[in-house]
Amino acid sequence: MSQFANLQMVDLKGQYLKIKSEVDAAIQSVIDNTAFIKGEPVKQFEEELAHYLGAKHVIGCANGTDALQLALMALGLKPGDEVITPDFTFIATVEVVALLGLKPVLVDVDMNDFTIDIDSLRDAITPRTKAIIPVHLFGQCANMEAIMQLANQHGIFVVEDTAQAIGSTYTFSNGKSQMAGTIGHFGCTSFFPSKNLGCFGDGGAIFTNDDALAEEVRSIANHGMRVRYHHDRIGVNSRLDTIQAAVLRVKLKHLDSYNVARQQAAQRYDDLLGSVAQLQIPARVAWSNHTFHQYTLRLLSGNRQKLIDSLKENGIPAMVYYPIPLHRQKAFQPYVDANAAKVFPNSLELSQQVFSLPMHTELNDDMQQFIAENVIKSL
Ligand SMILES: *Cc1c(COP(=O)(O)O)cnc(C)c1O
Numbered sequence: 317m318s319q320f321a322n323l324q325m326v327d328l329k330g331q332y333l334k335i336k337s338e339v340d341a342a343i344q345s346v347i348d349n350t351a352f353i354k355g356e357p358v359k360q361f362e363e364e365l366a367h368y369l370g371a372k373h374v375i376g377c378a379n380g381t382d383a384l385q386l387a388l389m390a391l392g393l394k395p396g397d398e399v400i401t402p403d404f405t406f407i408a409t410v411e412v413v414a415l416l417g418l419k420p421v422l423v424d425v426d427m428n429d430f431t432i433d434i435d436s437l438r439d440a441i442t443p444r445t446k447a448i449i450p451v452h453l454f455g456q457c458a459n460m461e462a463i464m465q466l467a468n469q470h471g472i473f474v475v476e477d478t479a480q481a482i483g484s485t486y487t488f489s490n491g492k493s494q495m496a497g498t499i500g501h502f503g504c505t506s507f508f509p510s511k512n513l514g515c516f517g518d519g520g521a522i523f524t525n526d527d528a529l530a531e532e533v534r535s536i537a538n539h540g541m542r543v544r545y546h547h548d549r550i551g552v553n554s555r556l557d558t559i560q561a562a563v564l565r566v567k568l569k570h571l572d573s574y575n576v577a578r579q580q581a582a583q584r585y586d587d588l589l590g591s592v593a594q595l596q597i598p599a600r601v602a603w604s605n606h607t608f609h610q611y612t613l614r615l616l617s618g619n620r621q622k623l624i625d626s627l628k629e630n631g632i633p634a635m636v637y638y639p640i641p642l643h644r645q646k647a648f649q650p651y652v653d654a655n656a657a658k659v660f661p662n663s664l665e666l667s668q669q670v671f672s673l674p675m676h677t678e679l680n681d682d683m684q685q686f687i688a689e690n691v692i693k694s695l
Pocket of ligand 1: 379381405408409451477479480506507519520
């Protein structure tokens with residue numbers, strides 16, 4: 317067994333203990349005020365996150381999946397309109413497209429950085445394409461400059477799925493930088509506990525610089541109403557709880573240092589594993605920094621399941637994000653046009669090669685050395 321009592325993919329307890337008094341006081345204050353729904357901390361957090369991101373509007377909601385759904389609902393799309401998403405991502409990105417009666421169009425990803433492949437994206441655009449959802453996978457931004465160019469050229473909306481990349485920075489070729497999620501028409505994020513900015517339950521948010529879209533999202537998230545009991549359209553009920561907002565206000569102050577801790581841990585893994593021939597460490601692209609929601613390697617040769625089992629025997633968790641590409645998921649068979657002989661070679665190969673090692677803010681040298689030694693031993 318491991319010399320480390322409890323190695324985990326994510327150490328939420330260790331992170332909490334360091335900010336315990338502050339978080340506990342914030343939660344207690346919500347309880348004291350009993351403003352559980354739409355309490356003051358929700359508005360305060362929305363303003364603070366908007367300021368942090370340099371976004372004009374932040375709208376809290378119940379989770380990251382809702383954030384994507386609300387954004388798409390606000391765009392006024394019609395049934396059958398096509399929405400392009402990468403084939404290699406968490407299901408939520410594409411699920412909401414199908415749920416709204418829109419047509420998900422899956423495209424392959426780049427072998428190097430795992431984000432949407434620009435050539436495949438260009439090829440997938442048709443007159444019916446109304447939106448693109450790039451995913452900033454594992455903490456690194458998709459090529460937003462190329463995506464925005466294509467989108468502007470064709471009059472297509474862009475909804476960034478930044479659930480895994482809050483706090484990442486995108487740099488354009490002219491040297492100008494913007495925070496992930498503030499470049500497209502909407503940015504959508506999740507505060508699921510294990511995300512880089514996680515709350516103590518479910519939570520999510522939408523960012524936009526467009527006043528009208530922001531108002532539309534607020535109304536949709538609130539039963540389609542702007543004036544109480546006047547319902548202008550069919551909406552939903554999706555709110556960020558006051559208690560979660562109170563926790564997030566505390567954690568937002570630490571987000572930059574959390575992301576630095578992840579980057580340092582990633583660098584240590586790189587140093588320990590970068591020269592191993594069977595392994596491909598995570599690439600870094602020129603246009604984005606990497607905030608390492610996951611530290612994901614490719615196993616270029618060898619048996620991945622054997623490696624994971626062997627790590628587990630030594631008390632080291634390892635996970636596969638994601639083992640089945642979307643085009644192979646049962647739920648998406650109706651959307652994959654069999655006649656078009658659509659293939660996703662990169663996405664498929666990645667799903668067979670990738671594995672992620674423990675990545676969180678509480679990792680230290682000794683733990684990572686132990687993990688790396690075991691990875692090398694288990695190859
Ligand atoms: C976590 C995640 C979501 C969904 O967030 P929830 O808060 O769990 O609904 C969406 N997209 C990606 C890429 C994610 O990682």
